[in-house]
Amino acid sequence: MNQPIRILIVDDHPLLQEGIVMVVEHEPDMQVVGSAATGRESIALCERLQPNLVLMDLRLPDISGIDAMIAIRAKWPTVKVILLTTFAGDAEVNRALKAGAAGYLLKTMPRKQIVESIRQIHAGRRRIDPGVAANLAEHMGLETLSQREVEILKQVAEGNRNKEIAHQFALSEETIKSHMKNILEKLGASDRTQAVSIAVRRGIMQL
Structure with a gap:
């Protein structure tokens, strides 16, 4: 047996x-x-x-x-x-x-x-x-977020604005804006709130 x-x-x-x-x-x-x-x-x-x-x-x-x-x-x-x-x-x-x-x-x-x-x-x-x-x-085949982009999106989820995020990562505000543009494009999101929602739903990040 x-x-x-x-x-x-x-x-x-x-x-x-x-x-x-x-x-x-x-x-x-x-x-x-x-x-x-x-x-x-x-x-x-x-x-x-x-x-x-x-x-x-x-x-x-x-x-x-x-x-x-x-x-x-x-x-x-x-x-x-x-x-x-x-x-x-x-x-x-x-x-x-x-x-x-x-x-x-x-x-x-x-x-x-x-x-x-x-x-x-x-x-x-x-x-x-x-x-x-x-x-x-x-x-499948969709471009994934970089580690830095995930970190920035987590800051967005916490309610931080671009200026505050830039200070957090010692980057310029323009760099953060560029990252946010890439994040929205990769996730197919129309705004920051939707980007956070999509990222959580797909398991890209946790709140």
Whole structure:
């Protein structure tokens, strides 16, 4: 008889964590070996419990799910990590997949699809939620914001004007205006408020 898939569940919301545990434990070929509420706890439990697969939330209270995944895969490269989250922004999906995520699933997926995805990923396939994949395809090839542009947009989100942002980064106000023009063009935004909204929705930055 094949050994069950050993699964570690990482989510900082107790009710959601319990719900995911219940979904997985109903499957005869799966075993929940542990659960964690933070990224650092998930890394420690991987060492102690040696799971085959980790179901990881994206947003955690200490480090991001992506950072936790990178640390886990650096130590245990055979462990497959699935991001199971409510966030479908293409920028976050791209970061997760480039960092080695074996799957990117949404918590809104039907239970049957989640467990079938776990089986497929354990067997060596990569699985992305269809809606997430469509969003990814829609933005594929678009020019991304530079790190400096993201930093400037975060300042905009905090309500700072160009003059204040220029002072913050020791740049001229004209340079900030030029950056803002590029940001609006890259995001297809008509104004600063819309640029912030698009960037948050796509996972380019968090507020």
